[in-house]
Amino acid sequence: xxxxxxxxxxxxxxxxxxxxxxxxxxxxxxxxxxxxxxxxxxxxxxxxxxxxxxxxxxxxxxxxxxxxxxxxxxxxxxxxxxxxxxxxxxxxxxxxxxxxxxxxxxxxxxxxxxxxxxxxxxxxxxxxxxxxxxxxxxxxxxxxxxxxxxxxxxxxxxxxxxxxxxxxxxxxxxxxxxxxxxxxxxxxxxxxxxxxxxxxxxxxxxxxxxxxxxxxxxxxxxxxxxxxxxxxxxxxxxxxxxxxxxxxxxxxxxxxxxxxxxxxxxxxxxxxxxxxxxxxxxxxx
Amino acid sequence: xxxxxxxxxxxxxxxxxxxxxxxxxxxxxxxxxxxxxxxxxxxxxxxxxxxxxxxxxxxxxxxxxxxxxxxxxxxxxxxxxxxxxxxxxxxxxxxxxxxxxxxxxxxxxxxxxxxxxxxxxxxxxxxxxxxxxxxxxxxxxxxxxxxxxxxxxxxxxxxxxxxxxxxxxxxxxxxxxxxxxxxxxxxxxxxxxxxxxxxxxxxxxxxxxxxxxxxxxxxxxxxxxxxxxxxxxxxxxxxxxxxxxxxxxxxxxxxxxxxxxxxxxxxxxxxxxxxxxxxxxxxxxxxxxxxxxxxxxxxxxxxxxxxxxxxxxxxxxxxxxxxxxxxxxxxxxxxxxxxxxxxxxxxxxxxxxxxxxxxxxxxxxxxxxxxxxxxxxxxxxxxxxxxxx
Numbered sequence: 001x002x003x004x005x006x007x008x009x010x011x012x013x014x015x016x017x018x019x020x021x022x023x024x025x026x027x028x029x030x031x032x033x034x035x036x037x038x039x040x041x042x043x044x045x046x047x048x049x050x051x052x053x054x055x056x057x058x059x060x061x062x063x064x065x066x067x068x069x070x071x072x073x074x075x076x077x078x079x080x081x082x083x084x085x086x087x088x089x090x091x092x093x094x095x096x097x098x099x100x101x102x103x104x105x106x107x108x109x110x111x112x113x114x115x116x117x118x119x120x121x122x123x124x125x126x127x128x129x130x131x132x133x134x135x136x137x138x139x140x141x142x143x144x145x146x147x148x149x150x151x152x153x154x155x156x157x158x159x160x161x162x163x164x165x166x167x168x169x170x171x172x173x174x175x176x177x178x179x180x181x182x183x184x185x186x187x188x189x190x191x192x193x194x195x196x197x198x199x200x201x202x203x204x205x206x207x208x209x210x211x212x213x214x215x216x217x218x219x220x221x222x223x224x225x226x227x228x229x230x231x232x233x234x235x236x237x238x239x240x241x242x243x244x245x246x247x248x249x250x251x252x253x254x255x256x257x258x259x260x261x262x263x264x265x266x267x268x269x270x271x272x273x274x275x276x277x278x279x280x281x282x283x284x285x
Numbered sequence: 286x287x288x289x290x291x292x293x294x295x296x297x298x299x300x301x302x303x304x305x306x307x308x309x310x311x312x313x314x315x316x317x318x319x320x321x322x323x324x325x326x327x328x329x330x331x332x333x334x335x336x337x338x339x340x341x342x343x344x345x346x347x348x349x350x351x352x353x354x355x356x357x358x359x360x361x362x363x364x365x366x367x368x369x370x371x372x373x374x375x376x377x378x379x380x381x382x383x384x385x386x387x388x389x390x391x392x393x394x395x396x397x398x399x400x401x402x403x404x405x406x407x408x409x410x411x412x413x414x415x416x417x418x419x420x421x422x423x424x425x426x427x428x429x430x431x432x433x434x435x436x437x438x439x440x441x442x443x444x445x446x447x448x449x450x451x452x453x454x455x456x457x458x459x460x461x462x463x464x465x466x467x468x469x470x471x472x473x474x475x476x477x478x479x480x481x482x483x484x485x486x487x488x489x490x491x492x493x494x495x496x497x498x499x500x501x502x503x504x505x506x507x508x509x510x511x512x513x514x515x516x517x518x519x520x521x522x523x524x525x526x527x528x529x530x531x532x533x534x535x536x537x538x539x540x541x542x543x544x545x546x547x548x549x550x551x552x553x554x555x556x557x558x559x560x561x562x563x564x565x566x567x568x569x570x571x572x573x574x575x576x577x578x579x580x581x582x583x584x585x586x587x588x589x590x591x592x593x594x595x596x597x598x599x600x601x602x603x604x605x606x607x608x609x610x611x612x613x614x615x616x617x618x619x620x621x622x623x624x625x626x627x628x629x630x631x632x633x634x635x636x637x638x639x640x641x642x643x644x645x646x647x648x649x650x651x652x653x654x655x656x657x658x659x660x661x662x663x664x665x666x667x668x669x670x671x672x673x674x
Contacts, residue, residue, distance in 0.1 A: 108324070122630045124632050155409055155410070158406060176397075187471075187473020187474075191329070266495055277472065
């Protein structure tokens with residue numbers, strides 16, 4: 001008799017646990033992060049907004065449109081930078097001033113949000129031995145790609161880095177524990193760490209009072225100027241370029257946005273698209 | 286039982302004082318790092334993990350290696366391991382303490398470490414690593430202590446403890462699997478992006494952990510009159526040999542995949558580690574001596590452990606185990622983690638040179654681990670002596 005009761009309790013206990021656990025697992029699987037599943041879900045629900053944008057199997061574009069809100073993206077028109085090399089410097093200066101990015105001469109302490117690098121450094125998978133002169137002689141602006149499927153967000157153990165409702169990969173400097181897992185996870189080398197007090201590398205009389213300086217021991221990177229967007233301004237780098245249109249910033253989920261119009265007309269490339277991160281930064285080369 | 290650690294001969298106290306000195310120096314170095322930031326280390330934007338995380342990775346393996354004693358004894362009832370199983374469990378405690386200290390030393394904001402618990406994030410492998418490491422630490426403290434207490438009273442351990450002993454076996458596997466997953470799930474890091482990393486980690490762990498236990502057993506035989514038993518040592522040497530060979534096999538498979546496929550990303554780090562990588566007219570090769578050290582030490586270890594004459598000689602056996610242990614430390618504790626950052630995601634090469642401050646902290650953590658290990662082993666050995674008396 002006793003034995004039977006024990007058996008019953010055992011089975012009841014296990015099934016309760018399974019009952020409690022299963023929905024969570026199923027939910028997670030159904031909401032799936034795989035683009036294929038997301039696309040299937042979109043087709044079933046017959047979303048109209050993707051009508052104008054035929055997403056290829058991999059590569060460009062929003063595979064998984066946000067249910068609400070926007071997905072900000074950037075288009076960088078490299079030939080315009082080749083024509084006027086001063087433009088890139090302007091961008092970098094504006095960005096680093098707007099966000100109080102410190103300047104340390106020692107490369108070991110270096111922090112950067114947007115910078116210039118060689119074409120083969122930025123696009124190793126698009127490189128070959130016979131580059132055009134333009135590409136060979138010039139450098140490329142790189143910054144955080146604000147991936148639609150960001151590996152850094154997956155790696156962060158505290159949700160200190162997260163994708164916000166507008167598709168921006170953002171940082172909470174007050175939650176970051178400085179484990180630097182996100183730096184190992186980012187395939188673009190977009191993240192910097194405050195190895196020392198960043199104020200030591202800033203001209204404190206000439207800082208932007210509208211944006212906080214960071215404390216040492218946290219990771220930082222480009223935030224697509226989420227703070228400025230909130231005030232209705234364009235990102236600092238875009239604003240610094242004036243009317244040159246060398247950088248176009250906008251909502252990738254809005255088929256009528258300027259960036260989508262240009263993407264429709266011009267062939268663009270992304271950095272390391274084969275990794276499935278779905279970068280939101282596009283380049284005309 | 287702690288009173289057992291308070292009685293010892295002069296050598297015991299001199300050894301503890303020796304370790305204590307380095308611990309004190311390391312504490313001061315850590316204070317300096319705490320005040321200034323991780324800029325006092327050699328790490329940079331490009332090589333963002335250094336000695337701390339690489340040693341952490343290796344020591345997770347040492348902790349997991351103890352299961353090579355626990356499993357045969359408790360699952361297969363292999364009696365010869367009866368006397369030394371406790372050494373495996375106590376080694377896990379010391380190794381895991383070192384792991385946790387290395388993690389804290391590596392954090393930019395150590396006072397926020399609890400954010401991992403306050404904001405649990407199941408999609409992060411670091412979250413799971415924290416759970417399994419602390420879980421395994423708890424299991425080993427519990428099992429080791431309860432079983433040793435029972436042994437001291439010369440009664441059978443309570444039945445309930447076996448539940449925890451059996452749980453600890455998959456936990457041992459999981460700590461190193463999850464630690465491998467910290468690396469092998471990252472896109473864009475070709476050297477780490479290999480499904481063979483977890484098994485390779487386990488193979489080297491099952492060689493390095495037992496190698497240290499054999500080494501310590503041989504020392505205990507001389508200094509503490511504690512004999513692990515011929516059969517137990519011999520069986521462990523066999524385990525070490527096979528595990529180290531499997532690790533070598535896995536390393537060679539990485540070479541095959543990289544060089545036969547001829548995909549640059551899969552070859553670069555191997556070239557950097559074993560030959561040096563040319564970039565912009567400069568050859569970068571600061572890890573090459575370490576990697577060849579790994580190869581030579583492991584080959585020497587294989588020979589010493591496999592040849593019957595050297596295997597049965599305590600001195601040669603000790604040298605062989607030390608060679609395997611140090612060789613695997615070079616492989617995993619230096620090459621694997623540091624090499625993975627070369628080249629950077631932007632196809633540049635930045636080399637890492639640890640600073641003196643960083644090295645002293647690293648040494649201090651190791652000394653703390655050996656301090657804990659000494660005390661725990663002193664207790665275990667004293668209990669054995671008490672029973673025999």
